[in-house]
Amino acid sequence: MTEIRTPRLLLRRWYDDDLAPMADINADPDVMRWVDDGSVRDLDDTAEAIEQWEDEWDEEGFGLFAVELLASGELAGFVGLSVPEYLPQTLGAVAISWRFGSQFWGQGYASEAAHATLEFALQDRGLDRVISINRIGDTASENVIRKLGMKPDSEATHPQYGFPLSIHAIDLTEFQA
Incomplete structure (x- = not known):
């Protein structure tokens, strides 16, 4: 089982107990404001998403990690890797993304988790x-x-919602661990 520890976080695969807290994160309009059309997601939507994320781990050897705070054991959100099939310009690429509950914003968790991911x-996978x-605008x-x-x-x-996207990249020669 793939796990990554940072000074404050545990990045790990998904547990059944993660469904309710992740559904709460997905139900927050502030969190979802920049995701797709901005619609919140319910418990069933979240369960389906987690299942897809776990499938991607099995198929690709990478996926979205659940992010747990080491100090409290709380689920803060996710960070991870996926293949952005919805965007034709990026076919063949692997993208990093994250989503955290609003109560965890502004504390450096997203940067810490994303850097570890x-x-x-680049080094493990x-x-x-x-x-x-x-x-x-995000x-x-x-x-x-x-x-x-x-x-x-x-x-x-x-392609579906018509808003502008910015694509950034980094390669192995530019990355500083």
Whole structure:
């Protein structure tokens, strides 16, 4: 089982007990504001998503980690790697993404978890390049992307919702562990 420990976080596969707290995160309009069309997700939607994330682990050898706070054992959200099949311009790429409950914002958890995941991708999984796709205007995600050392790569339009996206990238030669 793949786990990563950082000074404050445990990145791990999903447990059954993670469903309710992740559903609470997905039900928060502030959290979901920049995700797809901004709609919140319910318990069933979240259960289906976690199942898909776990399937991706089995199929790809990577996926979205549940992020647990070491100090309290609380589920803070997720961070991880996925293949962004919805965006034709990025076919063949692996993207890093994250989502945290609003009570965990502003404490550096997303940057800490994302950095550990990027190191996992480039050093453990042997990927030579990782991208990040974010909705233009999502400054919190842009800050994390900048802290990861990712550079602007291109722009796109979300094929389903029509809003502008920014694509950043980093390759193994640029990454500093």
